[in-house]
Amino acid sequence: MGIVSQEAINQFQALIDRVEEPLKSTFQNVHQGYLTETLVRFLKAREGNVAKAHKMLVDCLNWRVQSEIDNILAKPIVPAELYRAVRNSQLIGVSGHSREGLPIFAMGVGLSTFDKASVHYYVQSHIQMNEYRDRVILPAASKKYGRPITTCVKVLDMTGLKLSALSQIKLFTIISTIDDLNYPEKTNTYYIVNAPYIFSACWKVVKPLLQERTRKKVQVLPGSGRDELLKIMDYASLPHFCRKEGSGSSRHAENGYENCFSLDHPFHRQLYDYIKQQCLKREPVQPIKQGSFHVNLPEPGAEGTEIAKTLETELQKFENGNGNGNGMSDSLHRLRIDDK
DSSP: OTOOOHHHHHHHHHHTTTTTHHHHHHHHHHTTOOOOHHHHHHHHHHHTTTTHHHHHHHHHHHHHTTGGGGGGGGGGSSSSSHHHHHHSSSSEEEEEOTTSSSSEEEEEEETOOSSOHHHHHHHHHHHHHHHHIIIIIIIHHHHHHHHHOOOOEEEOOOTTTTGGGGGGGGHHHHHHHHHHHTTTTEEEEEESSSHHHHHHHHHHHHHGGOOOHTTTTTTSTTOOOOHHHTTOOGGGGGGGSSSSOOOHHHHHOOTTOOTTSTTTTTHHHHHHHHHHHHHHHHHHSSSSOOOOOOOOOOOOOOHHHHHHHHHHHHHHHHGGGGGSTTHHHHHHHHHHHOOO
């Protein structure tokens, strides 16, 4: 287990066994019957330190209670037009499973605009994805493959990444902080594909700021990453933007069934129907209230704040072009990194 010893797990469990309601109930939704695996995740996030892991988990449980996270899968984003706008500007989907049974989450980072709704709707959508993953997708995968599956693989498509990403850094920081504090160690590996110069430049300055365990999870693949990804998954599970080398399209595929970002894709249909059914179970007669589901937005930690500031500084350098027309391309060329 690396930095996590059995003794640390036992000590951690003894502390968590003492939590009372309502923290005890929300913890059930966190571990989904995989208690040891959950304790190990939080211990890894705090370098094996039991006291720090305990504080982190208790803080997470308090956040869940205060923000009513247990109910978020019964809170659809309405009307349907707004939900469609959120989905079309926050590109994410599930394309299949790896050969080890880990769900493959595909994310269109470069073409996501996050400009069709307030921050709260995008945060709501992101947390709903997390909760659906943890309460539905991962338990189903564990049952199918006959062993605990508590993590996923993420394939991040950088097609279309532009300097305008500067305006999204605040939202990215909020979402990543929520994940770091409340959903730690849920991603086994991040695969970066279709990376343009701008990503390569930013990655070079951000990489040293990341913790070693995070850096080890990130793999920047050449081109669409198709050949490398086929080593860990079947062709049918490849995200659509990885299927054609040099296709240059993250948003479009031949049809909605193949495009894992599309609302017509089976994953999004299942997610939408699930949230609608959960809502009807809770309030079968009441009309669905419009408005975003507000959660307590965390303050970014020192690492997240430093990364955001560094990204802003680097992107502004490129945007300013160092005072001449060739500044941007020259800077990007100098900062280009080896994808390997």
